Amino acid sequence: MNLRKITFFQNMIPWITLKTLISCGLLFLFFQGVKSQTLQDYIKEAKENNPELKAFRNALKVSEERVNEVGGLPNTTIGTGYFVSEPETRTGAQKAKFSAQQRLPWFGTIKARKETASLESEVSKNELEIAIRKITLQVEQAYYNLYELKARQNVLTKQEELLDTYIKIALKEVENNRASTVDVLKLNIAKNNLQNEKEILKGEILTSETVMNQLLHRDGFDPLIVPDNLFIPDEEPTMMLDDITFHPELMTYDFLNDLLDKKEDVNTKEALPSIGVGLDYVIVEERPNIDFSDNGKDIVMPSLSLSIPIFSKKHSSRSKQYELQKEEVYQKREASQNSLENMMEKAINNRITARINYDTQQKNIEQAKQAEQIIVSGYETTQLDFEEILDVQQMLLNFENEKVKAIAQYFKQTAILNYLR
Structure with missing residues (x-):
């Protein structure tokens, strides 16, 4: 009986091992698939699934089909x-x-109507492009906002681990009569504050993930992976005002202006006899x-x-309306260009500011760590000053948080500049 049991388990070992390997392999592939999701993957997913973009695509199909409608003859x-x-x-x-x-209709009327409908389709196509850019910008902003929150959470976790180390040292020093219980309490209070901030960040992260999942139009609450090692590049890319000349928002007004010209052409032909x-x-x-x-x-x-059409007041009225609408389109285009230029100038300045803040915080972090080393290095010969330790830790925490904010701010402003290209 014992021999049979041993043989059974010996036969089962390869099967158990194979099953375990397959399970581990599937889990590995799953997590690799999750980790492989980049910002571009999220943008692609949003472009495919976002309901607002689907609505714009349907509107484009309707405008394209209208070309066939206006090309028909009266009943x-x-x-x-x-x-x-x-x-x-x-x-x-x-x-x-x-x-x-x-x-x-008079000769050329149907052709003019079809050209008008084609221009309306171009306007819809341009509006779709604008919507795609705006959704892309929203995804990028949500992505970098999520990065900022999770990076700050990581900073708090590291600070908490350091405080745990100092709490252990403080407890040992209390036993050796080289520190007071008050020092331990102060360290514990600092740790409690860190834990409180971490709990608040959890709620903010949840809200940010909800926003991101809504942009991606996901059915469930799928995990979102963001990098934890973003850094600001050494060279600052340049962007000129001329770069926004052909921005879709401005091109829309150009299409609308051409559309009004075509509508006037149709109106002129409809004023002729049929x-x-x-x-x-x-x-x-x-x-x-x-x-x-x-x-x-x-x-x-x-x-x-x-x-x-002997009584052609409606045609002369339409001509007047189109003339006024062209002036309206011109003014709106000017206002839109000013708005885009202001947005670009602000984004460029904010990105430069973010870089300056990043460099400053890098220096501050290095110097704060040097101060921490100086304090700790004298620990073997003198009593450790926990007040100074707490001060340095608080400075480090502030500097690390500001550094994370600077990185997030830099990439958020870059996303705005990408929208303006």
């Missing part, structure tokens, strides 16, 4: 009638009448007891008509 008019009192003609009595008529072509067919009954060649011959009558 064909078809009529029929029966003669209650039959008029007599030489060839016989008229029994019934069928008619068909088609209105034709042509009507038609055909009447009359059924004629044969005259009895008479034999001649056209007896009972049906009547076919082509027709041609003109519809002349």
